[in-house]
Amino acid sequence: MTSATSINPIVMLHGYSDTGKSFQTWITKFKERNYDVKIIHICKYISLSNEITIDDIAEGFDQALAQQLGEHQNFDAIVHSTGILVIRAWLAKYTTQGFYKLQHLIGLAPATFGSPIAHKGRSYLGAMFKGNREWGPDFLEAGTRVLDSLELGSKFIWDLAHKDLLGDTAFYGSDTNTPYVFTFCGTNQFFNFQLLNQLTIKATSKIDLPLDGTDGVVRWAGCELRTRKITIDFTKKQYQDRLHISPWKNDGIAPLVRIEGCNHANIMGNPSPELVEIIFQALKFTSTSPQDIHNWHQVALNILSPKSLANAREWQQFIIRAIDDNGEPIPDYYIELATTNNQHWRRIEDFGVNVHVYELDKSLRCFHVDITDVKNLENLQIRVVASSNSDYVRYCGYALNSQEDDLADLELDISDILKQKSINFFYPFTTTLVEIKLKRQTRDALVEFMLLGEESNSELEW
Known part of the structure; x- marks a missing residue:
């Protein structure tokens, strides 16, 4: 593991219904380490409009990069929650043009495969809690199309995974053409979203299961970009043709690091000194060796994940x-x-x-x-x-x-x-x-021909 020879510009992407202000603590941490704040760019985007999609935001992100960075510029990114879907959509659509190169991608509680509370945001209570407060045509709108993409198992997530995770082009990994990816997620529940969950249950009489395996907003199992696809095809007549497993092309990605005592909010607003140190190390990571990635992950686990998590449910x-x-x-x-x-x-x-x-x-x-x-x-x-x-x-x-x-x-x-x-x-x-x-x-003979006699009329019944 070696240090980067130069410091890349850093782009920060917030999550759904949030603003760039949530990164202020991280800006302070960068200042404390003598980073030039002029190379730090905080992106602000609209998510609380029912007409806006994540693809729209990705397009705006590309335009913002052109204005702030210019062409052929290397940069690093720190994303929170929904920000991971924005940058994934951008990578899948725009990076083949070769204008920019993302070198390090840090995911803080990333909603890589959606959120178990996204569908609740489309409800009346969701609009009351998280809806747009600015008076105008979008007042109290909760960003229906963004929330639709964030919903567990959404068509957007399914299609995006086939582009950037399962397609012919490798977008993530440990080689020099793809960004290093590091993901972190807390193990504590986020109170405000728990309250919304409980109120939604009372309002709809629905019983939701406990939020085990989450930080209250995203699931640990839904943070990582490492994935594969299994196809089970009952239309094939031969047994050996019925089961197909795609190769795992993202094994150069560092596995998730779970952080005890951290939740979906304070991973942004009040990160521990240990987490800050590990992330600064990740931003300097340059090795293409899988063993070095493994070693980095083990160090991060030893510092951020106490031994009590080793025996936690998987x-x-x-x-x-x-x-x-x-x-x-x-x-x-x-x-x-x-x-x-x-x-x-x-x-x-x-x-x-x-x-x-x-x-x-x-x-x-x-x-x-x-x-x-x-x-x-x-x-x-x-x-x-x-x-x-x-x-x-x-x-x-x-x-x-x-x-x-x-x-x-x-x-x-x-x-x-x-x-x-x-x-x-x-x-x-x-x-x-x-x-x-x-x-x-x-059904057999769903469509039938009728033989008509001489005295029958010439109309066919379908």
Whole structure:
């Protein structure tokens, strides 16, 4: 690990409903370390307008970079919460032009895969608590389209991950063409958002599960950029074609560092001296060695994460999408994971306990799973039940080992995933994308021709 030969300009991006003022403490920390404040740029953007999207903000971010930095300029970024989605959207769309090069990306409680409270912000209470207070056409608006993108399992997050995490171009990692990424998240709850959560429950009579594995606003498992995609395709006739796992191209990213005693707010407003020191070390990181990244992470854990966290429960997110063989979404389905013992099917109960269905496209769902007791399973089966809610259409898969095009129930042994040590189905504090493809079968003779007699009229009934 070596120090950078020069200090890059630093760009700071705040989160949803926030302002650049939240970075004032960090500005002070930079001044104390003799950084030239002229190279520190705090971005302020509008999120409390129902017409604004994250892509709009990313476009504005690109324009601001051109005005403040000029072309062909290296820079570092510190982002909080929703700021990570803004910079990811910017990277996916604009960095291929080669005008700027992001060298270090620091995520403070980043909402990399959304937030479990985002959908609450669209409610009346959400507008009352977080809505725009400036009088005008956007008064009390809560930024519906930004919140939609922030919702767990959103189509925006699904599509963005396919661009910057799963596509052919590597956007993050340890080589010289991609930024070093370091993420941090607290383990304490943020009181204001807990209160909003409780009030929303009372107002809607909905029962939400405890916010385990979060800082009250983002989930630990939803912070990291390390991810992979699993495709389970029941439309394939051969077993070996049904399971596909994408390569993990982001293994050069430092894993998440959890910070005891820190929450979603004070990670910005009152960071500990230890956290400040670790982040300044991260901004100077220049090694391309995976071992150096591992060593940095171990040092950060020893300083910021006490040994008590070593025995804490481990969580993982799965964002699952079900589609048919025409690529159309399947909104009504149920998934079971199970393990077998002496041919006895034993369902993994924790897998379906905490599930959020994305409001605008119910084919997308986010599962938050306590994997502490299941990550060492020796075999794994998946069962899917899907319905079209129609007598004319059903979802199914081809029967295995059949010479005919027989159709079968949707069950698959995916134990092979567990046998590949470099892959792992259960991986703590990460998010895994899963796409399930089913065959759409219409009822026989849905369209029929009628033979008309001489005395019949010439109209056909469809």
